[in-house]
Amino acid sequence: MHELSLAQSILDTVLEIAEDRGAERVLKVEIRVGEFTLVNPEQLRFCLEALAEGTPAEGAEFEIELERGRLRCRECGAEWRTDEEESLKDLQDPALHAAFGSDELPSLLDLKCPKCGSKSVEIRDGDSCEVRSIRLELG
Ligand SMILES: [Zn+2]
Structure with missing residues (x-):
């Protein structure tokens, strides 16, 4: 599933930054996805929440904004x-x-x-x- 691999790469980035800064927890992540990525924001959020379990990002708020495409x-x-x-x-x-x-x-x-x-x-x-x-x- 498209959303799952995207969620994994987002989470990897977030956790790397959190570790660099010595953070204990990730509270909120704002993400913008272009509509031509064909990503379903609700599915992406679901994957992020599932993957974040057991990491410092568990329970974080994932705010996903859909960006309109330009042609x-x-x-x-x-x-x-x-x-x-x-x-x-x-x-x-x-x-x-x-x-x-x-x-x-x-x-x-x-x-x-x-x-x-x-x-x-x-x-x-x-x-x-x-x-x-x-x-x-x-x-
Ligand atoms: Zn034309």
């Missing part, structure tokens, strides 16, 4: 953000997950340029995940 047309150069209408409907489709990170993704999602109608669309933003802030309890 660019290869034909006319137009750039736009996804809106409600275009937002991803079927995130559980295995074909989408298989294409993740590849150039095929925009066509699988049936994305079109709002200006010229071209389907030659590339993802500019919203395909990454970052830990934005971590609150620690220092020992």
Whole structure:
């Protein structure tokens, strides 16, 4: 599962920072995920909480913000953000997950340029995940 491996890498980062700072506990972690990562925020939170058990991050609050994607047309150069209408409907489709990170993704999602109608669309933003802030309890 996509969310599980992402949760593991987030948690590794968080625990490394906590150890560097000599923290006893992780209180809160703010995470931003791009919609084109195809990550389900609720599943990600569930995985984080499960993986954090028995670590200093156990019981921490995981705040996950979904970032809207930004797209660019290869034909006319137009750039736009996804809106409600275009937002991803079927995130559980295995074909989408298989294409993740590849150039095929925009066509699988049936994305079109709002200006010229071209389907030659590339993802500019919203395909990454970052830990934005971590609150620690220092020992
Ligand atoms: Zn265009």
